[in-house]
Amino acid sequence: MTSPSTTAAPGAVDPASPTWTIAEVAEEFGVTHRTVRHYEDLGLISPERRGTTRVYHRRDRTRLGLILRGKRLGFPLEEIRTIIDLYDAPRGRRSQLEYVLAQIDERREDLEQRRRDLEAALSELTEFERRCRSDLERMA
Amino acid sequence: MTSPSTTAAPGAVDPASPTWTIAEVAEEFGVTHRTVRHYEDLGLISPERRGTTRVYHRRDRTRLGLILRGKRLGFPLEEIRTIIDLYDAPRGRRSQLEYVLAQIDERREDLEQRRRDLEAALSELTEFERRCRSDLERMA
DNA sequence: CACGTTCTTGACGTTGACGTCAACGTAAAG
DNA sequence: CTTTACGTTGACGTCAACGTCAAGAACGTG
Numbered sequence: 001m002t003s004p005s006t007t008a009a010p011g012a013v014d015p016a017s018p019t020w021t022i023a024e025v026a027e028e029f030g031v032t033h034r035t036v037r038h039y040e041d042l043g044l045i046s047p048e049r050r051g052t053t054r055v056y057h058r059r060d061r062t063r064l065g066l067i068l069r070g071k072r073l074g075f076p077l078e079e080i081r082t083i084i085d086l087y088d089a090p091r092g093r094r095s096q097l098e099y100v101l102a103q104i105d106e107r108r109e110d111l112e113q114r115r116r117d118l119e120a121a122l123s124e125l126t127e128f129e130r131r132c133r134s135d136l137e138r139m140a
Numbered sequence: 141m142t143s144p145s146t147t148a149a150p151g152a153v154d155p156a157s158p159t160w161t162i163a164e165v166a167e168e169f170g171v172t173h174r175t176v177r178h179y180e181d182l183g184l185i186s187p188e189r190r191g192t193t194r195v196y197h198r199r200d201r202t203r204l205g206l207i208l209r210g211k212r213l214g215f216p217l218e219e220i221r222t223i224i225d226l227y228d229a230p231r232g233r234r235s236q237l238e239y240v241l242a243q244i245d246e247r248r249e250d251l252e253q254r255r256r257d258l259e260a261a262l263s264e265l266t267e268f269e270r271r272c273r274s275d276l277e278r279m280a
Numbered sequence: 281c282a283c284g285t286t287c288t289t290g291a292c293g294t295t296g297a298c299g300t301c302a303a304c305g306t307a308a309a310g
Numbered sequence: 311c312t313t314t315a316c317g318t319t320g321a322c323g324t325c326a327a328c329g330t331c332a333a334g335a336a337c338g339t340g
Binding site: 021022023033037052053054 | 286287288289
């Protein structure tokens with residue numbers, strides 16, 4: 001159901017690496033094809049074109065996974081784009097590498113703020129549950 | 141600057157508990173008064189009215205804090221409302237308490253999924269930084 | 281080769297979360 | 311007593327993130 005397309009056709013470019021159609025990746029990640037196309041419009045993924053048809057490689061699936069995780073974490077798509085582009089950014093020159101390292105630091109700050117918020121929310125929830133359970137006990 | 145209004149006027153209802161104006165709470169939480177009013181429109185906060193003017197109590201500030209944390213965690217406002225309402229929900233009857241406990245469990249599931257996503261993102265980022273630093277070393 | 285399935289590109293609609301006026305009330309200050 | 315600062319209610323605008331048609335093109339199958 002989520003197995004790659006049988007791309008053994010004459011026009012196959014690299015038979016070693018599997019490819020997927022838009023319907024397959026959408027199905028697999030639980031989104032609509034419209035969503036996948038929207039991410040492409042925003043430049044978050046750029047599948048190969050065989051003629052006019054989109055052909056998705058492992059790289060695209062990886063990026064789609066990162067996008068959806070970013071969404072679950074509440075990041076806007078524009079920000080997600082800069083984040084995953086970071087992973088593919090050129091790091092040839094020292095200046096580029098240092099820029100990337102600086103970006104990484106910003107990202108970490110943000111993620112750790114979120115973690116603090118998350119921990120706080122979870123511990124408040126746990127404390128609230130404790131109170132509820134003690135209430136329940138007193139009622140029995 | 142964020143100190144409560146001096147509500148020692150003749151019309152003071154309870155001089156023991158401090159109150160704030162909309163400008164004060166907005167300032168304090170770093171949002172606009174429009175945002176605060178929007179949250180009221182959606183029923184996330186319901187400040188007292190003295191005449192036509194809104195008067196904010198500690199309870200409202202607490203809720204506003206929860207709202208903004210929920211936003212930082214990427215929850216939609218409607219969902220945030222059900223969450224913070226949960227904390228104020230009546231728990232008099234056993235059935236109500238059990239409902240609340242069930243809701244708590246759903247919440248926890250959600251938050252823990254987010255935590256997993258967050259941990260994954262952070263460890264990938266750390267691994268990526270390690271690779272970058274090793275690249276940098278080889279260039280020196 | 282007709283046919284249904286899957287793909288494509290627009291283009292407009294919708295929902296959430298506010299921003300941004302306009303037009304007006306009110307209360308302390310000069 | 312007018313000014314000025316802050317408050318109020320609409321109502322419309324905007325931006326992100328898609329949903330939802332419409333109208334074709336391409337492709338395997340009977």
